[in-house]
């Protein structure tokens with residue numbers, strides 16, 4: 067559920083009409099609800115209440131400093147995948163002991179940064195990375211806490227570009243090699259093994275693939291303990307999906323996920339970490355855009371918006387669906403019409419939806435892309451020299467711009483012309 071509802075005929079974010087924000091900020095812009103972010107974090111936190119746990123928000127889903135501050139104040143940890151994200155998390159006030167570092171290509175500079183600044187654990191994804199981390203830790207005279215990310219070879223049944231738990235994916239080490247890799251880790255004095263990590267993909271709409279993966283993790287925990295390793299922490303990754311098509315999908319709820327986790331892993335006495343990103347931020351955000359033109363094509367009408375693939379790339383990149391709704395509530399029973407919804411960018415891929423049935427809208431009208439709070443603003447670019455889309459946070463009856471739209475001067479002055487040109 068979210069906090070974007072029609073009230074008095076106008077779509078609101080909590081108690082603020084989105085049209086009012088549009089009038090002040092201009093379009094396009096992202097808008098997030100603090101109440102939804104808070105609610106989603108708490109759903110996970112409560113779902114794991116029966117076990118020692120930490121919810122580590124996967125900040126790559128939405129890494130605005132204000133969102134991170136809100137998460138940190140709720141007691142969340144974060145999952146970071148780059149030195150930049152580590153710095154941002156720290157800048158938002160999240161302590162090192164609540165930061166886990168994931169990713170297949172951590173550089174020595176990033177390891178150095180996190181080891182000297184404080185880190186809960188590194189989720190190591192390969193033996194070369196393990197050796198590099200050992201060297202960096204020894205050079206600093208510290209011991210790096212690690213889990214090894216195992217690839218359980220299960221089919222997450224999600225989009226191929228966001229599946230990560232099959233043997234053909236680049237992530238983790240094959241689970242069959244885990245005992246050998248842990249034996250190797252135990253010989254490295256700069257490392258301290260604390261647990262196991264797994265993350266099988268994103269936008270999962272069933273519990274079964276998680277459960278298969280976690281059952282393999284339970285089995286591995288017992289085997290590694292028998293080998294003499296200390297396994298006290300299980301990082302289960304993120305990946306629980308959200309209902310992008312409200313009418314047709316109902317992914318499992320965090321509470322059901324939590325019950326499955328406790329059923330599968332609860333008797334191991336381990337601290338549980340989870341790394342949800344999309345489910346926390348996705349339905350907490352919308353992208354608001356204005357209709358520029360309605361253009362009649364052959365056998366179709368194009369709804370040309372002022373938002374484009376550079377602002378929200380998911381439809382172009384994954385063929386993703388976002389519900390698109392007018393800010394003014396349609397009259398009951400209004401006849402829907404089909405539109406090809408497109409942006410102004412010079413690419414045919416700049417298409418948000420084809421033959422989408424929507425209430426009729428016209429030039430100047432405002433629309434909202436729902437479920438755009440995760441993997442939206444963070445993936446935006448300035449392609450076509452379109453200013454990076456601004457972000458707004460609402461809480462109750464007030465709102466603030468949490469990232470301003472850059473001016474054209476700022477954009478132009480970011481480049482430099484060499485003096486020899």
Ligand SMILES: *Cc1c(COP(=O)(O)O)cnc(C)c1O
Pocket residue numbers: 124126127145168169265267268269303304305306341342343344345
């Ligand atoms: C992307 C990612 C997540 C978050 O996935 P969601 O689908 O957004 O919940 C968590 N952990 C790791 C390692 C990731 O790469």
